[in-house]
Each structure stands twice: as C-alpha cells, then as structure tokens.
Amino acid sequence: MGNQWSLLKNQINAEMDAQGVTKADLARRLKWPPPHVTRYLGEDAQEPGLDKIAEISEALNIPLNELYKRAIESHARKAGPHMVATPPRDTMLVKLICELCSMSPEEIQSIANTLRMMKEKRSATKGSSAKKSNQAG
Numbered sequence: 001m002g003n004q005w006s007l008l009k010n011q012i013n014a015e016m017d018a019q020g021v022t023k024a025d026l027a028r029r030l031k032w033p034p035p036h037v038t039r040y041l042g043e044d045a046q047e048p049g050l051d052k053i054a055e056i057s058e059a060l061n062i063p064l065n066e067l068y069k070r071a072i073e074s075h076a077r078k079a080g081p082h083m084v085a086t087p088p089r090d091t092m093l094v095k096l097i098c099e100l101c102s103m104s105p106e107e108i109q110s111i112a113n114t115l116r117m118m119k120e121k122r123s124a125t126k127g128s129s130a131k132k133s134n135q136a137g
Helices: 002-019 023-030 034-041 050-059 064-079 088-101 105-136
Strands: none
Touching (some): 002 050, 023 050, 050 064, 050 088
C-alpha cells in the first residue's frame, strides 16, 4: 500500500488542516496516545493497517471511500492536466477496500482464496489456449 498510504496520509493531513484539527485533537478523538498519531501521520510515517485508516477517517467524520476519493482527486490535480480522471476501476477498488474494512479476517481470507483460485484457473486457461494455437499453426 506504500504509495497509496502516502496519498492518504497527505489527504488526512489536509483534512485536519481544513477542519482545524491538530494531531493532539485527533489523538483525543481516537483515544490513542499522541505518539501513535505522529507515528502514522508524521514525516517518517509508519504505514497503518486499513482498520487504523478507517478509525482516522471516522474520527474526521469523513467516510473512508470519500477519503480515498479525495486523495485520488487531489493527486490528479497536483499531477497536472496530463493526469486522466479516476477510472471506474479505481472507484471499484476504493469501494472494495471499504467493504474489506468491515469484514472479519476469516471473510477476507475466504475472498483471497477465491481470488487465488480464479487467477490459477485463468492462468491454466491461457496456457491451454496457447498450446492449441501452437498445435494449429
């Protein structure tokens, strides 16, 4: 999530500035020790898990999918006119991430297993298609 966290961290800091929320204020809202907020939002920030990002988003009264959307839009504005609008795929990924935040580890593992099986099946299908093409040619 590295680069993605950088975008989100910048957006969280921008949202805090816009709301006049300090790191100390955010720590109180989250009921976290202030060093934890600094650990995630400071210069040499440690990347938090999605659960922590969701907590921060909630403490700022911004739905998680909206926070992601704003981060992507902000990045696009800074990147300049050559940056294309957020494709529908990115929007779907943001929605998926938000859904994952509300799932249990078991549900997430089940989804991961299903995705792995689909990928293996797709790879196997591509492999057999390539063989048929070589045999036909």
